[in-house]
Each structure stands twice: as structure tokens, then as C-alpha cells.
Amino acid sequence: MGILSGGLSVRRYRVEGQLPEAREALITALNGNAFREPLSPVHKEEVMGWTQVHNLLDTSFDDINLWLYNHYAIFALRIDKKTLPAKLFKAHLQKRQQAWCKESGRERVPAKVKEELKELLEMEMLRQTLPKVAVHELVWNLQEGWLAVHSQSDAVNDKLRKHFHRSFSMVLQPVTPLEWTADLPEVADRLLSMGTTELGDGQ
Amino acid sequence: MNEEKDELLPGHIASDFYLWLWYRSETGGGHLDLGEGEEVDFWVDDRISFRTPGEQKVSAVMTGEHPGGSPEARAALAGGKVLRDVRLALKREDREYMVTLKGPLIEVSGAKLPGLVKTGDTAEILFERMFLYEELGLMLRGLFRRFAQLRTSDQWERGVMPQLTAWAHGQAEAEPPQDA
Structure with missing residues (x-):
């Protein structure tokens, strides 16, 4: 479901600013702000960037024939975020705290140790967790200066506007x-x- | 963004537009000449949702076949609710579209386009879908312009409001309005 198939649910924008005349500038902007996997497997912050619409793993825009069709540019905003299952995390943490108390012969876990156990568990679980991946396709009419994104979520649209501005200064x-x-x-x-x-009835 | 949306276009304008589309389709046969040879047929498809004035969340939903003709839908209006979203069918020449018009910015949601090209060349699919998306926009633009001109004219208070009120309260048979 998106720009190329299925039902269309879009928010439309006017693109304001100077569109670079050279297509190379667009390629540079897209490549420079394309989606990049985080270097660390325990990275938990949100990561976003541009991808091709044909496959979200394709993040190179060097081949213009894959994303520019006459005056229509189509690409997608990929947003990844790793989220730990809260209840499972809490349960594991409780077990770790109980084990610590048993090992150290103490009744309560000091705050500092609690924090260390939490951080350690978080890293372990993040390493085993796949991110939630969202892909939002968009079409940009370069000639008429409008863009439609296949998402009506305010949060996604806010991110899109920021990333678009960061990428194209528009x-x-x-x-x-x-x-x-x-x-x-x-x-x-x-x-x-x-x-x-x-x-x-009051009228 | 919600506040920004309301600044861009106060929510009641969209609600009034949806109401007018519904009323026109029920009483005026849902056919409009948009000028310059552009004509469109439209009707409420299978969903209308309502909200309480001043709020954004849905307070009532009517679904199924011809929800616009149901007494419950008009009772919601008579009870002071306003429209939030409407699922509309539009037809131009032999092309039929289905779309939900949603929220204060009259956004296109769940639009079914009458495309013929389903598989194959990306460019071919894209060009056809963009043509259809733009045509849908053209029809919506034409309808909104007609509504806006009427809503800001004296005719709204003098002619449309009494008819609308009577219609919402089930006090009038459907009559094709003169200029509503």
C-alpha cells in the first residue's frame, strides 16, 4: 500500500525553496541523508533516512533511473527504532536483582547496583532485538513543487518535514x-x- | 501539528464542507457542473463519522450501505454533532473513485483509484496513478470552490440553512435545491 499500489492515504505539501537545477545536487542530498544502519547493535535511539521505494535496503541514489521518473521523484523515509518489551525487561531485571541479593547476601539492591544491572540487561536485550521498521513512501513533483507522503500521522509528518529540510534546505x-x-x-x-x-435543536 | 492544522484551516470549515457534500448528494442528486465542461457525480459511500463541536475525536460512526440515508445519521446532526470524516464516491466520465475525506485539512485517505495498470513498468504505474490522483484533486478542488462560494454568500443563510435544518430534522422531503 503506497504511492505505487493500493489505497492512497496522503498528506500533501507545497515545497518552498530553491530547487537545485542540477540533478547531481539531489543525488548528493539523498545519498548524504540516506538511511544508515547504526554502528552499534545496542543503539536504541530512533534512526531515519531515505531509501528507495522498491526495496528498503537500497539506499544509494546514484542511479537516477531508479527514483526519478520525468518530473516525479519517488523515495521513502525509513524510521527504525529498537524498543524493548517492557514487561519482559522488568521480569528479567527482577530475576537479576534477586540473584544479586542471593549472591551478596543482602536484602536490598543499592540504587547504584540497580542502575548497573539495568544498563547491562538493556544492552544484552538490545543486542538480541530487531528494530521496528517503518517506511513511508513519498512522491515529489519537481516541476509543480508539491510533495505527497503516504502517511497521515502527525508524528511521522513532523519527522519528515525536519529530515526533508535537513536534506534539501527546502x-x-x-x-x-x-x-x-x-x-x-x-x-x-x-x-x-x-x-x-x-x-x-438549539438552533 | 493539531494546533497548526487548526491555524491553517479551522476545523468547522471541513465539517461544513462534508455536510454540504452529504446534503447535496442526498437532495440534489449528487451531480455538479464545475464549469468549463467539468462535471462530477458524487455520493456518500459507506461511512460517515461525527464529532462534537470543539473536539476532534469521533463521537459517532455510521457505516454500511447508504449511511447518509439513515435516520440515525440525521439524528446525529439534529443532536448537534458535526461531521469529522466522510467516505465519498466520485465519478468523472467513466472513472469512479472512492475516498475518505478526513479531518480539518480535508485529507485524502484510503483513496481507491480506478487504475488499469497494476503490474509492470514502474513509470507506467506511477504516471497513471499520478494522473488519477490529480484528477481526484481536481474534482475535490472544484467541489470545495463551489461550497466556499456558497458558504460565503447570503444564499447560505437565506436558502441553504433553512433547508439543511429541515432536512436534518426530517421535516422536509428531499427537494433538489435551487442553488445549494
Whole structure:
């Protein structure tokens, strides 16, 4: 389900800023901000970057024929995050704390040791955990200056706007239906001043 | 983002637009000449959801065949609820689209495009889908413009509101409105 198949659920943006004339600049921007696997297997922060739409493991944009079709650029934002199962983590931690108490002959685990046990367990479990992977396809009409992303999540869209700006130094502005009346400024102004139409019994 | 959305377009404008689409499709046959030879047929498909004014979460949902004709849907209106989302079918020439118009920014959600190219060349699929997506946008733009012009005219208060209110309360038979 996405830009190339299935139902389409998109948020649309106007792309503001200077589009580089040379396609090489786009390639550089995409490659420079493409998805990169974190170096450490215990990395728990979110990682994001651009990927090809055809396969999320393809992160090179050198071949323009794979992502630019006339004036349409299609690529995707991949967002990975490792999350530990909270209940399982808590249960393991409890076992570790019990074992520590038994070994050291003490009734309670001091705060500092608790923290160390927690960090150690977190690293062990992160090493064994695969990240949650989300891929959000987008299409960018370079000629008309609009972009549609296949996600309506506010959180995802906020990340997209930041990463897009970081990559291309251009800004994504949400398109509103008021732009459909841009040639009728008096209509748009009046529309904004209108109140809610309510048809309840109180009317 | 929610606050930003409301700044971009206050939520009640979208709700009024959805209401007008529903009302038009029920009483006016759902056919509009958008000018310059552009015509569109539209009708509420299989879902309408409501919210309480001032809130964003769904407070009632009507689904199934022709939910727009159900007494429950109109009772929700008469009870003071406003529309949040509407699943709409649109037809232009022989191409039929289904789309949920969602939230204050009138976003396109779950759009079924009448594409013919399903597999094969990426470029061919992309160009067809973009043509259809743009055509869907063209129809929605035309409908919104018509609504906006009517909503900001005197005709809204004088002609449309009395009809809408009567319709919501089940007090009037469906009559094709003059200019609603």
C-alpha cells in the first residue's frame, strides 16, 4: 500500500525553496541523508533516512533511473527504532536483582547496583532485538513543487518535514483547501471568519 | 501539528464542507457542473463519522450501505454533532473513485483509484496513478470552490440553512435545491 499500489492515504505539501537545477545536487542530498544502519547493535535511539521505494535496503541514489521518473521523484523515509518489551525487561531485571541479593547476601539492591544491572540487561536485550521498521513512501513533483507522503500521522509528518529540510534546505508547507480558492481572496477571507454550522435543536 | 492544522484551516470549515457534500448528494442528486465542461457525480459511500463541536475525536460512526440515508445519521446532526470524516464516491466520465475525506485539512485517505495498470513498468504505474490522483484533486478542488462560494454568500443563510435544518430534522422531503 503506497504511492505505487493500493489505497492512497496522503498528506500533501507545497515545497518552498530553491530547487537545485542540477540533478547531481539531489543525488548528493539523498545519498548524504540516506538511511544508515547504526554502528552499534545496542543503539536504541530512533534512526531515519531515505531509501528507495522498491526495496528498503537500497539506499544509494546514484542511479537516477531508479527514483526519478520525468518530473516525479519517488523515495521513502525509513524510521527504525529498537524498543524493548517492557514487561519482559522488568521480569528479567527482577530475576537479576534477586540473584544479586542471593549472591551478596543482602536484602536490598543499592540504587547504584540497580542502575548497573539495568544498563547491562538493556544492552544484552538490545543486542538480541530487531528494530521496528517503518517506511513511508513519498512522491515529489519537481516541476509543480508539491510533495505527497503516504502517511497521515502527525508524528511521522513532523519527522519528515525536519529530515526533508535537513536534506534539501527546502521547507514543506501543508497544503490547505484554502489554496484552492487562492484566486478568490474575498471568499477565502470570509470563509475564515465564518462560524460553525450546527443543526442541533438549539438552533 | 493539531494546533497548526487548526491555524491553517479551522476545523468547522471541513465539517461544513462534508455536510454540504452529504446534503447535496442526498437532495440534489449528487451531480455538479464545475464549469468549463467539468462535471462530477458524487455520493456518500459507506461511512460517515461525527464529532462534537470543539473536539476532534469521533463521537459517532455510521457505516454500511447508504449511511447518509439513515435516520440515525440525521439524528446525529439534529443532536448537534458535526461531521469529522466522510467516505465519498466520485465519478468523472467513466472513472469512479472512492475516498475518505478526513479531518480539518480535508485529507485524502484510503483513496481507491480506478487504475488499469497494476503490474509492470514502474513509470507506467506511477504516471497513471499520478494522473488519477490529480484528477481526484481536481474534482475535490472544484467541489470545495463551489461550497466556499456558497458558504460565503447570503444564499447560505437565506436558502441553504433553512433547508439543511429541515432536512436534518426530517421535516422536509428531499427537494433538489435551487442553488445549494
